[in-house]
Amino acid sequence: MVSIEPATPEAVTEEAPAPAGSSSAGAGPVWTSKDLLDTDVLSSEEIELVLETAEAMAEVRERPVGRVATLRGTTVVTLFYENSTRTRASFEIAAKALGADVINLAAAGSSVGKGESLIDTVRTIEAVGADILVMRHPSSGAAALAARHTEASVINGGDGAHAHPTQALLDLYTMRRHVGDLAGRKVVIVGDVLHSRVARSNLWALRAAGAQVTLCGPATLLPRSLRARAGYEGPGGCEVTSDLGEALLGADVVMALRIQRERQEQGLLPSLREYVRQYQITEERLARANPGALVMHPGPMNEGVEIATEVAHGLRSVVEEQVTNGVAVRMAILYLMATARRS
């Protein structure tokens, strides 16, 4: 189950990138946090630092070789307690593009089912020499628990319904590339907000960026209190509504979330058909959004459920670009973290 793949020889010959904000003679913010657990503990400056560093990383990715040796000698372990293709692949590619050693661990089922506690697993991983641990787990709070019990840096790759900070940062990065400054811009997140770690982390990151967020979905799948926590009205505020037509009006970004079939079994949705009827993102419904509004999805998509196929692959869709940007953003985070660990 364990594969150790060292950085390729070509990587050693490349120069390290010089990301903005971190290498310039002591000025500007630097990354100091040991872990990245959620976006709500990041300052606007730290978010800015990640996004700027990601731009430098994107530039590295566009070079013919596309890799550097900056993180040579750094060991990145991915520990996934849930199935994931894109997040894990994205981290693996990002780490390798920086010259880090990558070990992928797939934990079968929960820690309880395996018989070994999460804390023991994390300590074992630290003992074999991990510097950075990327973790996905079905339990909310699992990444924070791991972080408290290891000296390794923990990057939360998704914990239950709580947080998915790297997804939020790559979403923010993608929005910024198309929309520019997000202050006062309307971002609509549609779907199962209640159970979505993507929606939560996006909300905090977008709030820091000054965007106006609307959370929309069936009333059974909406958190009733997040509006109060977002804390303010007007620009940078958060609206919660079940009225998709109202939500889409004047939207600059529309993000559809994945609907799990489980919600139907739990009785939270009468049927997927009902959901499609009321909440599927279609070309027709998008007419209420601003011209040129971006369509996003964290993936994997249920085409024909939360998003119509023609929208998913249409001109406004940046779904594939989100995946590409994910590598640059995760390179930025790995780079900032590894640099912080050295100093």
Add this chain to the structure above:
Amino acid sequence: MSTILIRGGRLIDPAAGLDQPGDVLIEGGLVQAAGGTIEASGAEVVEAAGCIVTPGFIDLHAHLREPGFEQKGTMATETEAALRGGFTTVCSMPNTEPAPDSAPAVEGLLQIIAQDARVRVLPVGSTTAGRRGERLAALSELAEAGCVAISDDGSPIAADLMRNALTLAAALGLVVAEHCDEPSLSRNGSMHEGAVSERLGLPGQPVAAETAAIARNIELCELTGGRLHIMHITTARGVELVARAKERGLPVTCEVTPSHLFLTDEAVAGSDPTPAYDTSAKVNPPLRTETDRRALLAGLNAGVIDAIATDHAPHAPEEKLCEFDLAPFGISCAETALATVTTLAARGELDLGVALGALTQGPAATFALGDHVSGIGTLAAGAPGDVTIFDPDERWAVDPSRFASKGRNTPLAGMELLGRVRAVVVAGELRHAVETAHV
């Protein structure tokens, strides 16, 4: 049995409406006299200057874990914890293995109690056989064997069984103590459903899961005339429902835990920017909001809530050292219960006399414990020699590693509290005393 003279304390006996300086004389296992200056040559003297002297506390709700779950706690460790917390009588909850659902099972439990218990333990039998919620336990056997109430503890029972349990228990003089929860609403909720659970991405238990069950059980109480006791009430709306039922004269009582009086769902998140997901604050029913907490205090002060019960629930350390949703519910509460109550009193949130009533005569009346132990919960002459002596002003920091309980699972670790037990007399024997200048 020795003669004990508790001297120079402030006597508070809520049952007698007594609050005055005075001595207490205990002889032959019973209170001989309480109040005024008492001389007794040859008596073992307990100096109580600066302390409050009350009837020994009675806990209607504690999980002593034995038999069956000795890794979490044993009769010896958990009754020692109760003793140090000032409790002289503990009603043991039936979530043991085996469950006390028949005379032989209760007799087995009574043997363990006789052998190891450090305080008086009165068993609560299980309402259904094996606590499985399928058919009623041998209720008349339980009553004869000495059970003071019946309960299925954390497993709410179906409406039809509840109706029958209340009907039959009434004839046997047994109280039916119920964890009021509608399982289809609370489902897999691991904390209170609200702003904190939504922020943390944890499945929540809505207020309505408790209140719907309270309303249902009050209706069944009215239908049957049976004695209903609502365990660990947590919601403002629930207190309201109980108040209405009492106004209508229904035989309903309820209890509240020190944890729910003192903490809110914010304890799960903690105070750091990164949420703690503190499994030691995971308890069922869950810690609620500040509005609920204030309503519980108001309900206690107003006499709607009859008793403060700990729901002491020790767990082995490794069982709580895991992901929040996988951790078991429960707080090890016996050794901090008094201090949370006296801290609340010092803050002016709770009337000390009312609180002491809810730790003594309130629980005694709730389960009619006087039928089992004459005079329990008072300092009247002839009452059992159960006395708790505590210093309401002593400040101390909670250090779970010093607990007598095997359960170190408390969200109060490191917190400074006011009020500490100095000495405890159980059945006329000085069983616990903290070595200081006072005692």
